[in-house]
Amino acid sequence: MSVIHNCHVTPLSSSSSAFFAQNRLSVVRTQIVSVSHKKAGVCKCVATSPAEQTAYKTNVSRNGNIAKLQAGYLFPEIGRRKAAHMLKYPDAQVISLGIGDTTEPIPDVITSAMAKRALDLSTVEGYSGYGAEQGEKKLRAQLASTFYANLGIEEDDIFVSDGAKSDISRLQVLFGSNVTMAVQDPSYPAYVDSSVIIGQTGQFQKDIEKFANIEYMKCTPENDFFPDLSKVSRTDIIFFCSPNNPTGSAASREQLTALVKFAKDNGSIIIYDSAYAMYVSGDTPKSIFEIPGAKEVAIETASFSKYAGFTGVRLGWTVVPKELKYSDGFPVAKDFNRIVCTGFNGASNIAQAGGIACLSPEGLEAMHEVVGFYKENTKIIVDTFTSLGFKVYGGIHAPYVWVHFPGQSSWDVFSEILEKTHVVTTPGSGFGPAGEGFVRVSAFGHRSNVLEACRRFKELYK
Amino acid sequence: MSVIHNCHVTPLSSSSSAFFAQNRLSVVRTQIVSVSHKKAGVCKCVATSPAEQTAYKTNVSRNGNIAKLQAGYLFPEIGRRKAAHMLKYPDAQVISLGIGDTTEPIPDVITSAMAKRALDLSTVEGYSGYGAEQGEKKLRAQLASTFYANLGIEEDDIFVSDGAKSDISRLQVLFGSNVTMAVQDPSYPAYVDSSVIIGQTGQFQKDIEKFANIEYMKCTPENDFFPDLSKVSRTDIIFFCSPNNPTGSAASREQLTALVKFAKDNGSIIIYDSAYAMYVSGDTPKSIFEIPGAKEVAIETASFSKYAGFTGVRLGWTVVPKELKYSDGFPVAKDFNRIVCTGFNGASNIAQAGGIACLSPEGLEAMHEVVGFYKENTKIIVDTFTSLGFKVYGGIHAPYVWVHFPGQSSWDVFSEILEKTHVVTTPGSGFGPAGEGFVRVSAFGHRSNVLEACRRFKELYK
Numbered sequence: 001m002s003v004i005h006n007c008h009v010t011p012l013s014s015s016s017s018a019f020f021a022q023n024r025l026s027v028v029r030t031q032i033v034s035v036s037h038k039k040a041g042v043c044k045c046v047a048t049s050p051a052e053q054t055a056y057k058t059n060v061s062r063n064g065n066i067a068k069l070q071a072g073y074l075f076p077e078i079g080r081r082k083a084a085h086m087l088k089y090p091d092a093q094v095i096s097l098g099i100g101d102t103t104e105p106i107p108d109v110i111t112s113a114m115a116k117r118a119l120d121l122s123t124v125e126g127y128s129g130y131g132a133e134q135g136e137k138k139l140r141a142q143l144a145s146t147f148y149a150n151l152g153i154e155e156d157d158i159f160v161s162d163g164a165k166s167d168i169s170r171l172q173v174l175f176g177s178n179v180t181m182a183v184q185d186p187s188y189p190a191y192v193d194s195s196v197i198i199g200q201t202g203q204f205q206k207d208i209e210k211f212a213n214i215e216y217m218k219c220t221p222e223n224d225f226f227p228d229l230s231k232v233s234r235t236d237i238i239f240f241c242s243p244n245n246p247t248g249s250a251a252s253r254e255q256l257t258a259l260v261k262f263a264k265d266n267g268s269i270i271i272y273d274s275a276y277a278m279y280v281s282g283d284t285p286k287s288i289f290e291i292p293g294a295k296e297v298a299i300e301t302a303s304f305s306k307y308a309g310f311t312g313v314r315l316g317w318t319v320v321p322k323e324l325k326y327s328d329g330f331p332v333a334k335d336f337n338r339i340v341c342t343g344f345n346g347a348s349n350i351a352q353a354g355g356i357a358c359l360s361p362e363g364l365e366a367m368h369e370v371v372g373f374y375k376e377n378t379k380i381i382v383d384t385f386t387s388l389g390f391k392v393y394g395g396i397h398a399p400y401v402w403v404h405f406p407g408q409s410s411w412d413v414f415s416e417i418l419e420k421t422h423v424v425t426t427p428g429s430g431f432g433p434a435g436e437g438f439v440r441v442s443a444f445g446h447r448s449n450v451l452e453a454c455r456r457f458k459e460l461y462k
Numbered sequence: 463m464s465v466i467h468n469c470h471v472t473p474l475s476s477s478s479s480a481f482f483a484q485n486r487l488s489v490v491r492t493q494i495v496s497v498s499h500k501k502a503g504v505c506k507c508v509a510t511s512p513a514e515q516t517a518y519k520t521n522v523s524r525n526g527n528i529a530k531l532q533a534g535y536l537f538p539e540i541g542r543r544k545a546a547h548m549l550k551y552p553d554a555q556v557i558s559l560g561i562g563d564t565t566e567p568i569p570d571v572i573t574s575a576m577a578k579r580a581l582d583l584s585t586v587e588g589y590s591g592y593g594a595e596q597g598e599k600k601l602r603a604q605l606a607s608t609f610y611a612n613l614g615i616e617e618d619d620i621f622v623s624d625g626a627k628s629d630i631s632r633l634q635v636l637f638g639s640n641v642t643m644a645v646q647d648p649s650y651p652a653y654v655d656s657s658v659i660i661g662q663t664g665q666f667q668k669d670i671e672k673f674a675n676i677e678y679m680k681c682t683p684e685n686d687f688f689p690d691l692s693k694v695s696r697t698d699i700i701f702f703c704s705p706n707n708p709t710g711s712a713a714s715r716e717q718l719t720a721l722v723k724f725a726k727d728n729g730s731i732i733i734y735d736s737a738y739a740m741y742v743s744g745d746t747p748k749s750i751f752e753i754p755g756a757k758e759v760a761i762e763t764a765s766f767s768k769y770a771g772f773t774g775v776r777l778g779w780t781v782v783p784k785e786l787k788y789s790d791g792f793p794v795a796k797d798f799n800r801i802v803c804t805g806f807n808g809a810s811n812i813a814q815a816g817g818i819a820c821l822s823p824e825g826l827e828a829m830h831e832v833v834g835f836y837k838e839n840t841k842i843i844v845d846t847f848t849s850l851g852f853k854v855y856g857g858i859h860a861p862y863v864w865v866h867f868p869g870q871s872s873w874d875v876f877s878e879i880l881e882k883t884h885v886v887t888t889p890g891s892g893f894g895p896a897g898e899g900f901v902r903v904s905a906f907g908h909r910s911n912v913l914e915a916c917r918r919f920k921e922l923y924k
Binding site for chain 1: 519524525526527535563565568570574577578581584589590592593595627630631635637638639652655656660725729759771773774786787788789790797803810811813816906908
């Protein structure tokens with residue numbers, strides 16, 4: 001360390017960067033000079049040697065909760081395996097039906113509105129700075145009237161966000177480390193991982209592949225993918241995703257009525273993830289708030305990602321009804337508002353313009369078309385695996401097909417499919433121990449890729 | 463509750479919303495019908511009475527950490543007072559030099575790039591879904607070369623975010639509840655509030671207006687707004703903002719060298735907020751990483767908000783050098799990466815296109831112009847208060863002017879200025895007890911508004 005402290009910094013290297021030069025010409029010149037100096041090894045004082053880099057440690061302890069997490073977060077791990085496969089087979093046409101990423105272009109009516117908002121930001125009249133942390137009033141009102149008409153959810157119950165994943169973490173910060181939680185098993189890994197991070201759980205128990213102090217609600221074909229609530233212990237928080245990621249099943253009205261009653265009997269709070277609601281057909285509920293009394297026990301989080309292809313644009317929302325109260329009577333929404341105001345500054349105004357366009361009559365029609373397209377993909381995948389003799393679940397109310405490989409390891413199946421067909425899927429066990437023996441096949445893909453993947457599946461499993 | 467459970471939901475009201483109708487015509491029709499039903503009071507089962515709304519409480523305890531927070535977050539509180547003032551004086555021309563919100567249009571070169579990216583999302587070639595959680599590779603590389611050339615910060619040390627405020631909360635989640643922290647007093651309130659929320663502090667002590675278990679590092683004219691480190695207790699984390707919000711002062715190279723030495727001697731981690739770095743002139747450091755050895759003890763968070771008017775677009779970044787290690791030698795960046803991957807899905811791709819444009823030669827030039835404009839505003843405000851005989855601080859390396867009203871209450875001064883000049887400022891005590899007796903005047907405003915505000919200040923204080 002003393003080497004570093006004693007090293008005199010030259011005027012050139014002490015300039016933090018070319019950025020701060022006063023005009024463009026000098027920017028370019030300084031940058032070139034800097035690079036050549038660096039290459040020449042003149043600026044040694046900042047280029048510490050590997051030995052020095054590893055020598056110093058702070059006295060700050062690593063957060064023990066994060067240390068509890070297992071391996072990498074699921075989807076980056078799949079990304080790494082995909083990348084390794086592509087290195088191994090550089091000429092293969094790899095098809096991803098893995099991480100559930102949308103592939104179809106965003107309808108014009110929506111991107112035009114975003115482009116317009118972006119350009120308007122260059123005008124005095126159209127410029128806007130900080131927006132409300134909770135989202136633009138117009139968007140909140142449209143969300144209320146579009147998704148929750150007649151359900152008693154009002155504009156001020158809705159918090160616009162940069163996506164459901166961010167809101168799940170914000171909800172964990174809201175409830176803190178002293179609550180207990182339940183999740184469907186299998187489930188979207190962000191629920192469990194964010195719970196571990198905030199300190200609600202014990203250590204990971206390798207033998208049963210579960211974290212201590214989380215109630216895993218088994219959802220398998222045997223119970224129609226709905227937990228046997230008579231066997232579920234009371235927890236403060238119940239994460240529930242329907243239509244479900246990864247199993248693709250959607251809970252019925254009767255099942256959700258039972259869930260709300262269970263929550264009410266226990267004084268629990270349901271965090272209902274409805275990110276795939278628009279894929280639901282018929283009378284199956286699209287919102288937990290369709291269940292009478294749910295406003296007193298439930299939060300709902302949702303997203304434009306899978307409706308309008310906004311996975312990269314980033315826009316979602318969370319409903320915290322004013323009727324939802326802590327045990328001392330304090331409204332949960334007031335604390336969530338504080339979390340949002342302290343740790344978030346609102347979703348991008350350009351994305352919000354896109355959200356408003358999504359909810360126009362033309363935008364709604366365009367989103368229905370996108371969803372309809374992915375539902376056709378889903379049917380192709382379901383039919384393929386069914387024709388090959390597999391037991392296939394989901395795929396009706398959700399863009400996910402949950403294929404059963406009884407007695408096999410999910411990761412083995414994932415690897416075999418990748419190795420032999422160059423198709424990326426997602427191993428069921430990555431979503432929880434009850435996902436073992438399943439593989440999730442996502443219906444997000446160009447039609448030609450879905451057809452080609454299915455052709456390869458037929459080749460592999462003929 | 464039983465009333466709700468027994469209430470049969472009609473097919474109309476059980477449809478969650480018009481959104482899920484299958485085509486546009488039926489959307490419109492259903493919506494109209496729904497509204498009229500609601501107005502007619504037919505759908506009573508979801509419209510619970512006020513008595514019912516307040517009756518039910520869950521058994522979930524309110525997060526005790528959030529309960530420790532005082533009143534509202536500062537800036538929404540100022541927004542409420544501004545709104546109340548506007549109700550009281552509906553015809554007044556209220557000028558906001560309060561919350562530090564940018565006002566000038568975003569340069570064309572930047573919005574054009576965002577509009578183009580938005581429109582490209584409607585094409586097969588230009589569409590992109592989930593991006594890397596850490597940000598687009600091109601943007602990360604540009605940030606490294608533009609802001610940290612010669613400083614040893616590399617592309618993979620940089621995490622692109624939706625803004626510094628979000629990253630501050632993510633950093634608190636990273637470190638968790640078992641660390642201790644220090645802040646400059648006064649300071650940007652998100653540091654303290656996010657620390658309270660995550661559970662690092664004790665209760666608020668009303669007599670001294672401080673939270674227990676936070677080290678407040680007093681920064682006043684007496685110590686040149688740099689803490690007397692010989693009197694500062696060791697903490698795990700040291701939040702340090704320079705150029706400072708709210709005092710407008712920027713720490714010198716000698717001061718920052720002392721700060722890095724202090725952190726190193728104590729094994730502490732500095733979270734350095736450099737959101738105003740581009741306002742710095744001369745040799746004053748723009749990045750903590752200009753100080754030799756800082757990579758082993760510091761994280762830096764930054765933002766496009768005040769350079770390119772991105773307060774509403776939302777784009778920032780945080781640098782976590784790979785050299786920064788916990789006491790057990792584990793790299794902090796690995797855990798931060800996990801936090802980002804679990805609780806964030808990347809900044810909006812459209813905003814990132816804007817960031818890339820900001821760092822083009824034309825974008826850099828345009829940002830320098832924006833910053834130059836606000837610096838001229840700053841000078842006008844400094845000159846005004848100086849001419850009126852006030853002691854004025856800041857305003858050289860930052861867009862904030864810190865005006866001293868010795869012996870007066872900040873909130874009283876704030877209220878008097880608002881009442882008599884219709885100008886919104888920010889009370890210094892809102893940033894911490896050492897801010898008492900000061901008012902922060904922001905230089906973000908149209909020139910005509912800044913001139914008019916200064917005219918009114920001269921009228922008030924002549």
